[in-house]
Amino acid sequence: MTAEPLLEVSDLAKRFAARAGRDAPPWVIQGLSFAVKDGEFLTIIGPSGSGKTTLLNMIAQIDTASGGTVRFQSQSAPVGDPKALNPGLSCKIGYVTQEDNLLPWRTTLQNVLFPLKVQGRLNEKTRAHADALIRAVGLGGFERHYPHELSGGMRKRASLIRTLVYDPPVILMDEPFGALDAQTRTQLQEDLMRLWDLGRKTIIFVTHDIAEAIALGDRTLVLSRAPASIAGEHEIGIPRPRDIRGIMTHPDFSPLYQAIRAQVQ
Amino acid sequence: MTTTQGALEYTAEPRIRWRQHAVTFGRIAFALLLLAGWKIGADVAGPVYAADPVKVAQRIVEDTANGTLLRHIYVTVRLAAIGFAIGCFFGVALPFLLRLLPRLTNAVEPYIMASVGVPKYALIPLFILWFGIDDAPKLWLVGLLVFYPVFIAVFAGIRNVDARLVNMARVAGAGEVAIAREVVWNSLLPFFFASLKIALPRAVSAAIIGEFLVGNEGLGYLIEYSRQNFDTTGVFAGVVVATALVLVINAVLVWIDRRLSAWRPVERDMEL
Numbered sequence: 001m002t003a004e005p006l007l008e009v010s011d012l013a014k015r016f017a018a019r020a021g022r023d024a025p026p027w028v029i030q031g032l033s034f035a036v037k038d039g040e041f042l043t044i045i046g047p048s049g050s051g052k053t054t055l056l057n058m059i060a061q062i063d064t065a066s067g068g069t070v071r072f073q074s075q076s077a078p079v080g081d082p083k084a085l086n087p088g089l090s091c092k093i094g095y096v097t098q099e100d101n102l103l104p105w106r107t108t109l110q111n112v113l114f115p116l117k118v119q120g121r122l123n124e125k126t127r128a129h130a131d132a133l134i135r136a137v138g139l140g141g142f143e144r145h146y147p148h149e150l151s152g153g154m155r156k157r158a159s160l161i162r163t164l165v166y167d168p169p170v171i172l173m174d175e176p177f178g179a180l181d182a183q184t185r186t187q188l189q190e191d192l193m194r195l196w197d198l199g200r201k202t203i204i205f206v207t208h209d210i211a212e213a214i215a216l217g218d219r220t221l222v223l224s225r226a227p228a229s230i231a232g233e234h235e236i237g238i239p240r241p242r243d244i245r246g247i248m249t250h251p252d253f254s255p256l257y258q259a260i261r262a263q264v265q
Numbered sequence: 266m267t268t269t270q271g272a273l274e275y276t277a278e279p280r281i282r283w284r285q286h287a288v289t290f291g292r293i294a295f296a297l298l299l300l301a302g303w304k305i306g307a308d309v310a311g312p313v314y315a316a317d318p319v320k321v322a323q324r325i326v327e328d329t330a331n332g333t334l335l336r337h338i339y340v341t342v343r344l345a346a347i348g349f350a351i352g353c354f355f356g357v358a359l360p361f362l363l364r365l366l367p368r369l370t371n372a373v374e375p376y377i378m379a380s381v382g383v384p385k386y387a388l389i390p391l392f393i394l395w396f397g398i399d400d401a402p403k404l405w406l407v408g409l410l411v412f413y414p415v416f417i418a419v420f421a422g423i424r425n426v427d428a429r430l431v432n433m434a435r436v437a438g439a440g441e442v443a444i445a446r447e448v449v450w451n452s453l454l455p456f457f458f459a460s461l462k463i464a465l466p467r468a469v470s471a472a473i474i475g476e477f478l479v480g481n482e483g484l485g486y487l488i489e490y491s492r493q494n495f496d497t498t499g500v501f502a503g504v505v506v507a508t509a510l511v512l513v514i515n516a517v518l519v520w521i522d523r524r525l526s527a528w529r530p531v532e533r534d535m536e537l
Contacts, residue, residue, distance in 0.1 A: 060436055062432045062435070062436065087432060087435035087436045088435060088436035088437065088438060090438070091437070091438040093436070094436070094437075095433075095436045097429065097433065099429060101427075101429050101430055101433040103430065103447070103448070103451070104528060104529075105451045105454075105526075105528045105529075106528075107528075114434075114437060114439075114447075115437035115438055115439075118434065118437060118438050118439035118440070118443045118447070119437075119438040146528045148528075162437070163437075166437070166438070
């Protein structure tokens with residue numbers, strides 16, 4: 001168990017299909033390799049356009065790789081044939097996307113219960129769990145509101161707990177707090193840390209914010225500019241539980257920040 | 266946005282309320298103006314060409330009282346409803362089937378789009394030839410006239426579904442049936458209702474035209490029969506009733522649409 005990583009990406013490559021009459025498109029990702037341990041909080045940082053979302057899409061099996069392999073629990077994702085993909089790997093990998101992707105015609109509660117409903121796991125116990133999550137992220141009282149009646153931060157929270165509610169062992173997060181103001185973002189980071197401390201899931205968290213990558217992660221990978229590969233790797237030794245608001249005053253923070261910033265180009 | 270508890274109700278400002286009254290008043294005044302214009306026009310044109318609105322109203326009341334009008338309405342509504350149900354069923358089901366077969370869709374799409382151009386009313390003689398003089402030719406006409414707007418709207422609606430929502434649902438464990446029912450269907454509801462606003466009045470029109478030509482009951486028959494007997498009042502009464510019928514159907518449709526799309530942030534007061 002300990003020897004085999006939970007998720008292993010090796011020599012991954014991706015480029016999108018060419019449009020008729022144009023040159024072959026450039027590689028978005030090339031020669032990307034890394035592994036994730038069970039229960040690890042991995043943060044990935046990279047400049048915009050470095051294929052971070054594409055990488056997560058391939059891990060979640062929404063998109064196929066053009067080369068290399070993605071292995072989850074020793075099973076390789078199919079290469080080349082989009083129809084052979086198994087998005088979410090039978091609910092083992094949850095995905096909190098960059099946009100909240102809430103169903104606009106469903107209320108907050110219905111959106112949060114959606115995965116349980118389609119998985120046929122809606123019962124007293126899971127409902128109670130959903131209720132607890134809704135209250136834990138401060139959405140209590142907004143259960144019957146539609147997404148357009150919520151603020152951006154509330155929509156993010158709803159989309160976050162929609163994934164947490166069905167308890168996938170791995171969760172991918174694609175700049176989930178990217179478009180929020182600093183105050184709301186810190187609040188959500190603290191919520192996420194608190195929830196993660198309860199469950200200790202495996203999380204792959206993509207961000208372009210260096211401070212966020214350090215504050216949340218056990219380990220940070222730095223991606224290069226396209227075609228993306230690993231430009232650097234940093235263990236974050238800051239002990240948990242961490243003080244997110246005061247993280248910058250921790251003695252380890254500044255050297256890490258400098259080292260990562262030097263690699264994010 | 267975060268302060269109210271669910272229901273968002275605002276009391277209108279006095280100025281706005283006054284304006285709303287002005288609009289209502291204007292509408293009533295305009296209706297009276299139209300009626301007056303009709304009355305004057307009828308007097309000028311003479312009873313052979315245009316019926317007096319008062320006589321039309323009297324005729325409608327009489328025919329309602331003796332039950333003949335309700336029978337004609339029932340026949341037309343029944344025909345329009347069955348034809349509508351058939352056309353609507355295929356108009357919705359076919360795009361959902363084609364969604365699963367993208368290559369077949371690309372192959373047949375030009376033919377479907379070309380068939381839109383066939384004037385359906387021109388096919389009535391063929392329908393009579395093929396399907397006889399009972400309900401069948403009329404149902405074909407109504408069904409086809411309903412099918413096309415629904416099919417085109419639902420087809421476009423399916424293409425318009427947000428792929429990110431579909432991916433989200435797949436990752437969350439939704440199967441194809443759940444995706445079709447939850448994500449695709451709800452995404453295309455606005456398209457579907459827009460098409461119904463075209464298809465429902467068309468269904469009534471097509472039923473009436475079918476009745477002009479075939480059969481001895483229904484509003485279309487009533488209008489044509491009255492014309493043949495130089496009963497202009499009867500023709501006008503039939504047209505008024507047919508118009509009222511379409512308006513009632515539209516009102517029901519708007520009500521259903523409003524209930525089903527209560528979640529939509531805008532367009533709430535933009536109904537037809």
